[in-house]
Amino acid sequence: MELIKLILRNTLRQRLRATLTILGMAVAILAFCLLRTVVDAWYAGVSAASPNRLVTRNAVSLIFPLPISYRQKILQVAGVSQVAYANWFAGVYIDERHFFPRMAVGPETFFDLFPEFVIPQDQLKAFQKERNACIVGRKLVQKYGWKLGDTINLTGNIYPGDWQFVLRGVYSGATKTTDETQFFFRWDYLDEVLRKNMVHRSGYAGWYVVRIRNPFDSGAISQSIDALFKNSWAETLTETEKAFQMGFVAMTDAIVMAVRIVSFVVIAVILLVLANTMTMTARERMSEYAVLKTLGFGNRFLFLLISGESMTIALLGGMLGMALAFPVAHVFGKEMSTLLPVFHIHWKTLFFATTLSLAIGLLAAAFPTWRAARMRIASALSHVG
Amino acid sequence: MTENKSSLAPPPIVQVENIYKSYRRGSQEISVLRGINLAITEGNFVALMGPSGSGKTTLLNLIAGIDRPDEGRLLVAGTDITRLGELDLARWRAHHVGFVFQFYNLLPVLSGLENVELPLLLRDLTRKQRREHAMLALELVGLQDRVHHYPRELSGGQQQRVAIARAIVTDPTLIVADEPTGDLDKTSATEVLALLEQLNQEFSKTIIMVTHDPRAAEKAKEIHHLDKGVFNNN
Ligand SMILES: Nc1ncnc2c1ncn2[C@@H]1O[C@H](COP(=O)(O)OP(=O)(O)O)[C@@H](O)[C@H]1O
Ligand SMILES: [Mg+2]
Numbered sequence: 208m209e210l211i212k213l214i215l216r217n218t219l220r221q222r223l224r225a226t227l228t229i230l231g232m233a234v235a236i237l238a239f240c241l242l243r244t245v246v247d248a249w250y251a252g253v254s255a256a257s258p259n260r261l262v263t264r265n266a267v268s269l270i271f272p273l274p275i276s277y278r279q280k281i282l283q284v285a286g287v288s289q290v291a292y293a294n295w296f297a298g299v300y301i302d303e304r305h306f307f308p309r310m311a312v313g314p315e316t317f318f319d320l321f322p323e324f325v326i327p328q329d330q331l332k333a334f335q336k337e338r339n340a341c342i343v344g345r346k347l348v349q350k351y352g353w354k355l356g357d358t359i360n361l362t363g364n365i366y367p368g369d370w371q372f373v374l375r376g377v378y379s380g381a382t383k384t385t386d387e388t389q390f391f392f393r394w395d396y397l398d399e400v401l402r403k404n405m406v407h408r409s410g411y412a413g414w415y416v417v418r419i420r421n422p423f424d425s426g427a428i429s430q431s432i433d434a435l436f437k438n439s440w441a442e443t444l445t446e447t448e449k450a451f452q453m454g455f456v457a458m459t460d461a462i463v464m465a466v467r468i469v470s471f472v473v474i475a476v477i478l479l480v481l482a483n484t485m486t487m488t489a490r491e492r493m494s495e496y497a498v499l500k501t502l503g504f505g506n507r508f509l510f511l512l513i514s515g516e517s518m519t520i521a522l523l524g525g526m527l528g529m530a531l532a533f534p535v536a537h538v539f540g541k542e543m544s545t546l547l548p549v550f551h552i553h554w555k556t557l558f559f560a561t562t563l564s565l566a567i568g569l570l571a572a573a574f575p576t577w578r579a580a581r582m583r584i585a586s587a588l589s590h591v592g
Numbered sequence: 593m594t595e596n597k598s599s600l601a602p603p604p605i606v607q608v609e610n611i612y613k614s615y616r617r618g619s620q621e622i623s624v625l626r627g628i629n630l631a632i633t634e635g636n637f638v639a640l641m642g643p644s645g646s647g648k649t650t651l652l653n654l655i656a657g658i659d660r661p662d663e664g665r666l667l668v669a670g671t672d673i674t675r676l677g678e679l680d681l682a683r684w685r686a687h688h689v690g691f692v693f694q695f696y697n698l699l700p701v702l703s704g705l706e707n708v709e710l711p712l713l714l715r716d717l718t719r720k721q722r723r724e725h726a727m728l729a730l731e732l733v734g735l736q737d738r739v740h741h742y743p744r745e746l747s748g749g750q751q752q753r754v755a756i757a758r759a760i761v762t763d764p765t766l767i768v769a770d771e772p773t774g775d776l777d778k779t780s781a782t783e784v785l786a787l788l789e790q791l792n793q794e795f796s797k798t799i800i801m802v803t804h805d806p807r808a809a810e811k812a813k814e815i816h817h818l819d820k821g822v823f824n825n826n
Contacts, residue, residue, distance in 0.1 A: 209706075209713055216701035498697045501658055502711045503686025505679065585659040588693070589649070 210508070214515035221488065225520060228484045232524020232567070233531060235477035236560050240532035241539065242470035243556045246463055248540075249456060251549035255384055256448035258422035260320060263415040263432055264451070266442040269295075272411035273441050275398075278313075280435050286419050286428045291317040292412035294394060298361040298370065306545045307347055309361065309390040311397040313412075318342075320418050323381040330355070330376035338396045342376035344387035346544065359390075366397065368404065388548040417445070474563055481571035485517045489575030496579045497587035506580040513576045518568030525564025529557055604631035605765065605798055606655060611664035613650055624650045625661070626821040632814075637792040637799045639809040642818035648802040649770055651818065655800060656689045656768045657681050669765045686714045690759030692769035696751040698743040704730065704754045705739040711762050729757035733787055749780025756787055760797065767791065769801040773808050785811050 218225055247254070263281060265271040272294070281290045294311040314335050318324055326334075326342060334340040341359065353359065353374050361370045372392050380387050394412070401409035419428050429445035436443045456463070489496075496509055532552055540550030608630035614623040624647040632638050640648045653659040654666060657673045666673050669688060676684055698707045708726040717725070730739050733753040743751050752772060759767050769788065773781035789811045791797040801812060809815050817824045 208719075209709075213699075213701065220701060494697065495699055498691075498693075498699070499710075500682070501656075501685065501691055503682045503714050505682055583659070585650075585653045588653075588658075588697075 218516050218519050228520050229524040233527035235473050236525045236528025237531050238473045239470050240556050242466050244552050247553055248547035248550045252452040256452050259419050260448040261417040261445050262448050262451040263443045263445040266444040272413050275410050275412050284431045286424045288420050289418040291320045291416045294413035297365045298363050307388045311394040312391045314393045320416050323385045324378040325381050326376050326378045333375040339372050340375035341372040341392040344389050345379040346387035348377050383551045384549050386548045478567045485571045485575045493587050497584045500584050509579045510576045514572035517572035521564045521568030605634040606632035607667040609665040611661045613661050635796040637813045639812035639815045640802045646818045647821050648818050652768050652802050657685045688765040690764040690767040692755050692759050692772045694771040694774040696755045700743050703740050708757045708761050729761040733757045748776050752784050767797050767799045
């Protein structure tokens with residue numbers, strides 16, 4: 208108790224110095240949290256991937272589609288429980304800046320495979336009944352102020368023409384990490400229009416999503432699926448959903464690595480700043496430490512005294528930084544919602560930031576504690592006189 | 593000018609036997625104490641005098657167990673403190689020595705009362721007992737009205753009285769004071785000296801005091817002159 212009192216009073220002794228260090232620490236932890244959240248957001252698709260989903264696509268490139276007839280064949284493979292399919296529609300809403308993912312999906316099975324998209328039963332039924340219905344993520348609906356029954360106009364680019372869809376359902380994410388900015392409409396509607404205008408492009412799926420019974424069989428099942436279409440004119444490549452999602456972000460790995468490194472550089476810098484502050488503080492108090500030692504207090508007490516102060520500063524700064532991270536992330540997430548639709552501070556980030564704060568506090572105290580421990584009382588006291 | 597008032601003296605509480613101490617400064621070795629012998633009886637009040645740099649503080653620090661001699665033995669209350677390890681020596685200091693410094697050396701973030709309580713944190717006492725002991729010590733030095741003042745709110749003389757309260761609160765075997773009046777005005781110095789004298793006479797505290805000031809030394813029962821590392825007691 209007395210020790211804690213002493214630590215707190217010591218912390219408040221050089222108010223300006225302590226305040227500035229705490230603010231520095233807060234900024235560093237804020238930056239750390241945001242940078243980590245950016246990385247998390249970048250990999251949101253990867254971490255949302257389910258281990259019991261595989262994705263089958265054209266072996267040459269995702270640009271080339273696969274015949275819709277493949278679905279029945281894939282369903283026959285042992286261990287496969289359901290198969291859905293989708294096409295990347297792209298298109299433009301208002302103008303290019305209003306980006307959100309737009310996909311044509313098989314209406315019967317797609318949402319079965321993605322339980323993380325939570326849709327009210329009646330809305331799903333309405334979607335399955337109406338050819339040009341669409342289901343849209345909650346965030347997107349909020350952003351554009353759409354209401355059920357509204358008509359949404361898209362201009363096609365991969366699939367040219369003017370497209371109209373009626374909003375029949377709104378999905379919300381089962382977890383915070385579910386992307387709520389996607390736009391789904393019916394594959395059979397797309398195909399129907401294509402049959403009229405571009406018949407050679409009808410009858411294809413962009414990729415298949417395959418649900419398997421046992422995630423541990425994913426390797427074998429992937430091989431079986433790809434074997435089915437070996438030597439056909441459209442060979443397939445099947446991989447886990449995670450690997451598939453990873454393919455999208457892999458090319459940015461270097462950038463993500465850079466962001467990660469920067470987040471730790473920030474931490475290293477603040478560690479040096481705090482270590483410097485504590486070294487300065489301890490040097491000024493060396494004669495007090497000498498008095499404490501004279502009275503019989505040991506190095507353990509000095510360690511607790513110095514590291515206690517250091518950790519108090521680090522933790523106060525860390526908590527302030529984490530508290531600030533929420534409003535900042537909120538604004539940031541809103542601004543970046545098209546690029547990084549899932550922007551949430553993960554509890555792991557907070558846990559990590561707290562641990563780091565404590566570690567910084569402890570490490571920053573190491574050098575001054577060592578000096579105080581090594582100090583010889585008689586010479587430290589003679590500095591006073 | 594050594595003068596022992598009782599001829600049937602009890603065995604000394606402090607026995608300094610053939611102490612040598614030198615410091616290195618760069619490549620130079622400075623011999624500070626060269627074969628010091630001294631015996632101090634229990635309840636004595638000893639003044640160590642001598643010119644600046646003669647080794648008074650060094651000797652006091654050795655007796656108080658905050659420095660170690662190069663050679664010789666230091667027996668305090670029967671313990672050869674030169675043989676104690678770092679931890680044991682710290683524990684020994686906490687139990688046997690009360691310190692009074694020239695510049696008071698109170699912790700500025702603690703009130704007078706809290707400063708006096710500080711050495712009691714190393715004792716097995718309840719908070720209430722600590723408080724009681726500390727209040728008693730502060731009463732003894734006449735500062736019962738200022739116990740919640742911080743050092744910066746006290747005069748030099750008052751701070752030194754708090755320091756004396758801190759030195760006696762553990763009821764030590766020995767009180768060591770290094771120029772306790774060196775930083776005080778005349779009135780405060782007189783008060784502090786009177787207090788030390790009272791501790792010696794009324795409570796039979798053994799006191800070793802380093803001083804420059806002949807008026808301070810007058811209060812002592814015994815005076816030793818140190819010059820160039822040896823006693824010069826003629
Ligand atoms: N820690 C130390 N390191 C080096 N030299 C010291 C140290 N402490 C004291 N000295 C030297 O030892 C001599 C005696 O010092 P000290 O005991 O403080 O003298 P006094 O208290 O009599 O003035 C001085 O020359 C001083 O410079
Ligand atoms: Mg001295």
